[in-house]
Amino acid sequence: MSVNVVGRLSARAADADTVRYTLTAEPFAFAPLQGTEFAALAYNGSIPGPVLRVRDGQNLRVNFVNRTHEASTIHWHGFVLPNAMDGVPDVTQPAVGDDQTFTYAFTPGPTGTRWYHSHTPLQALKGLFGMIVVEDPRDEHADVDLSIVFHDVPRMSTIDEAMKGVSRAPMVDPPGSPELLAMAPDDKMGDEVGYIAHCINGASYPKTKPIAVQVGQKVRLRILNANLTQTRYVRLAGHALRLTHADGNLLPQPLEVDILRIGVAERYDAWFEVTKPGAWLLQGISADPMVFEQAVVIHTPGLEGATPLAARNSLSDARVFSYELASGLLSGGSHLPAEQIDVKKAYVLGGGDYGSDRWTMNGKIYPDTEKIVVRSGNRIEVRFTNKSDMHHPMHLHGHNFDVVEIDGRILRSPISKDTALVNPNGGTMTWRFTADSPAGRWLLHCHNDIHMMDGLMTEVVYE
Amino acid sequence: MRSPQIAIASAVLASALAAFSSGSARSAGDPYASGDAAEGAKLVQSSGCEGCHGARFVGGLGPKLVGIEKSQTADQIADKIKNPKAPMPNFGFDDAQLANVVAYLSSLSGSSGAPVVKVVPPNPTSGATVLVTFSGTPPSDVEVQAWMQMGATGHGTGWLPLQKTDDPHTLSAKVEFSMGGAWTLKLRYPSGKEIDVPLYVGG
Numbered sequence: 049m050s051v052n053v054v055g056r057l058s059a060r061a062a063d064a065d066t067v068r069y070t071l072t073a074e075p076f077a078f079a080p081l082q083g084t085e086f087a088a089l090a091y092n093g094s095i096p097g098p099v100l101r102v103r104d105g106q107n108l109r110v111n112f113v114n115r116t117h118e119a120s121t122i123h124w125h126g127f128v129l130p131n132a133m134d135g136v137p138d139v140t141q142p143a144v145g146d147d148q149t150f151t152y153a154f155t156p157g158p159t160g161t162r163w164y165h166s167h168t169p170l171q172a173l174k175g176l177f178g179m180i181v182v183e184d185p186r187d188e189h190a191d192v193d194l195s196i197v198f199h200d201v202p203r204m205s206t207i208d209e210a211m212k213g214v215s216r217a218p219m220v221d222p223p224g225s226p227e228l229l230a231m232a233p234d235d236k237m238g239d240e241v242g243y244i245a246h247c248i249n250g251a252s253y254p255k256t257k258p259i260a261v262q263v264g265q266k267v268r269l270r271i272l273n274a275n276l277t278q279t280r281y282v283r284l285a286g287h288a289l290r291l292t293h294a295d296g297n298l299l300p301q302p303l304e305v306d307i308l309r310i311g312v313a314e315r316y317d318a319w320f321e322v323t324k325p326g327a328w329l330l331q332g333i334s335a336d337p338m339v340f341e342q343a344v345v346i347h348t349p350g351l352e353g354a355t356p357l358a359a360r361n362s363l364s365d366a367r368v369f370s371y372e373l374a375s376g377l378l379s380g381g382s383h384l385p386a387e388q389i390d391v392k393k394a395y396v397l398g399g400g401d402y403g404s405d406r407w408t409m410n411g412k413i414y415p416d417t418e419k420i421v422v423r424s425g426n427r428i429e430v431r432f433t434n435k436s437d438m439h440h441p442m443h444l445h446g447h448n449f450d451v452v453e454i455d456g457r458i459l460r461s462p463i464s465k466d467t468a469l470v471n472p473n474g475g476t477m478t479w480r481f482t483a484d485s486p487a488g489r490w491l492l493h494c495h496n497d498i499h500m501m502d503g504l505m506t507e508v509v510y511e
Numbered sequence: 512m513r514s515p516q517i518a519i520a521s522a523v524l525a526s527a528l529a530a531f532s533s534g535s536a537r538s539a540g541d542p543y544a545s546g547d548a549a550e551g552a553k554l555v556q557s558s559g560c561e562g563c564h565g566a567r568f569v570g571g572l573g574p575k576l577v578g579i580e581k582s583q584t585a586d587q588i589a590d591k592i593k594n595p596k597a598p599m600p601n602f603g604f605d606d607a608q609l610a611n612v613v614a615y616l617s618s619l620s621g622s623s624g625a626p627v628v629k630v631v632p633p634n635p636t637s638g639a640t641v642l643v644t645f646s647g648t649p650p651s652d653v654e655v656q657a658w659m660q661m662g663a664t665g666h667g668t669g670w671l672p673l674q675k676t677d678d679p680h681t682l683s684a685k686v687e688f689s690m691g692g693a694w695t696l697k698l699r700y701p702s703g704k705e706i707d708v709p710l711y712v713g714g
Binding site for chain 2: 082236
């Protein structure tokens with residue numbers, strides 16, 4: 049069975065109230081491309097892990113078997129669920145020990161493309177991640193529904209250097225990208241990680257498994273960036289991409305782009321139609337020549353071995369996704385909509401100087417960062433001011449928030465997400481959400497693994 | 512530096528070589544023979560050719576490209592890019608772009624007369640030695656700078672003088688790469704002429 053295709057649930061599973069899976073995490077010898085070997089961890093022997101799928105309203109029961117020889121958990125990214133199921137070691141549950149099992153049982157929601165991964169430091173980047181789809185019966189019909197996971201394999205020796213802020217690993221963002229434009233001339237990065245392979249669905253081009261489609265088909269790509277640090281730019285040669293969902297949630301309206309900018313831990317649903325026979329590369333765009341191998345062939349019948357069309361590794365002359373574009377580009381006025389806000393919190397994101405091992409929120413690192421204390425039913429507003437020179441994919445557990453302001457511009461239509469990139473060098477972002485999730489401690493952190501491990505993390509706590 | 516064997520081979524292939532040395536006479540109707548190597552370098556870098564053809568084009572998944580002009584005509588090189596054999600993808604270059612790419616690839620081994628730039632070690636993590644080999648006597652007062660473009664501005668080492676080495680055709684300079692990424696080595700002649708050589712510094 050092809051791991052990519054997010055097919056319909058079997059009749060038996062579709063009728064059941066509860067869908068059951070067993071996920072066994074254990075060491076795995078991963079060879080993403082010729083001549084490279086990586087001591088990985090995998091769920092059920094595959095990287096990415098299996099695509100899980102449930103229908104809206106069904107219960108999920110996952111028997112997690114930990115054979116990684118170290119503590120582990122599974123975090124369900126993007127879900128509103130009981131706090132005890134959230135999978136954060138020592139915060140929401142004791143870590144699952146080696147050779148132990150734990151049952152995650154909850155009713156997955158909201159609907160859409162979400163994902164799961166270990167929340168023990170370093171385990172996710174070693175391969176413990178996968179996509180989970182909660183089918184929404186209201187979605188438009190897709191002839192082909194595919195899981196596309198972008199993931200990069202790190203050179204482990206650079207992780208320690210990156211955490212100490214002295215890595216020399218390159219920035220690989222494409223020329224002209226917001227990431228590169230944010231760098232000042234005398235900047236030294238210091239916290240970037242070096243990579244040995246850049247993959248889609250467990251392999252590098254040309255080893256990626258080609259995807260067969262047919263002329264006339266409407267194809268839905270559920271795209272996940274499961275990388276540990278890098279934003280990726282995605283394009284499909286010869287086609288524009290029509291985006292309908294961000295982080296599993298409907299965008300204010302569908303949006304057509306040439307290039308999808310997808311930050312760490314984000315998901316987007318991108319559609320295209322096959323209008324003629326051919327073979328095309330779906331690729332990650334980057335300044336790193338090796339990232340060329342982050343590509344998969346999409347082809348019509350008979351053209352699996354044909355030369356695929358490739359797109360240039362360039363952002364110029366292309367419509368690139370941004371939150372502002374998705375919000376309609378028109379301003380929502382000069383003030384946020386008036387409403388009763390019960391809890392307001394402002395964080396300045398900083399740190400990350402060359403040679404530093406600290407990334408901070410209001411000058412502090414986790415666990416000493418200031419928490420957001422809420423009461424059930426409260427309306428919350430969080431504002432980030434990012435004084436560092438890097439974008440931060442900020443992620444909130446247990447809730448979906450509305451992005452209502454970016455860099456001083458009020459969004460005309462808020463965008464509902466669970467992870468959002470905050471711009472550097474004074475960039476701001478405001479979230480509004482309601483504290484109507486189950487009570488507990490919910491992590492709020494940068495999803496760049498290096499930054500998170502170096503302290504850019506806090507909590508929303510229900511009192 | 513040319514060895515006697517290469518000199519003889521050059522003589523034998525003189526008419527074919529002349530067809531794609533920049534500025535030389537070429538056969539009529541060879542649309543790929545007079546491209547701009549500098550423009551070609553940009554296209555090659557943005558297409559990620561080194562991803563398959565290896566750092567510095569010494570070969571990898573795809574064949575070695577250094578010295579390709581010694582065995583193939585501009586037309587033949589262009590054809591392999593225009594009608595690639597899977598898994599090499601088709602980048603959709605137009606004829607002008609193909610000519611530029613061919614010119615750049617043909618300049619990698621220095622047989623076109625442009626200086627050959629080599630970096631030792633080949634994938635520097637910090638400091639490296641840049642070796643510039645000229646086909647004739649090296650000009651005096653040539654300078655080199657490692658430069659990284661960042662948006663509208665950039666970040667560079669400043670102009671460094673090239674020093675003599677044991678090889679009469681080769682000059683060198685020590686260069687410190689403060690971070691990895693897509694660098695450009697700039698060579699500046701006393702006349703003011705500048706040559707850019709893209710260099711990817713891995714991590």
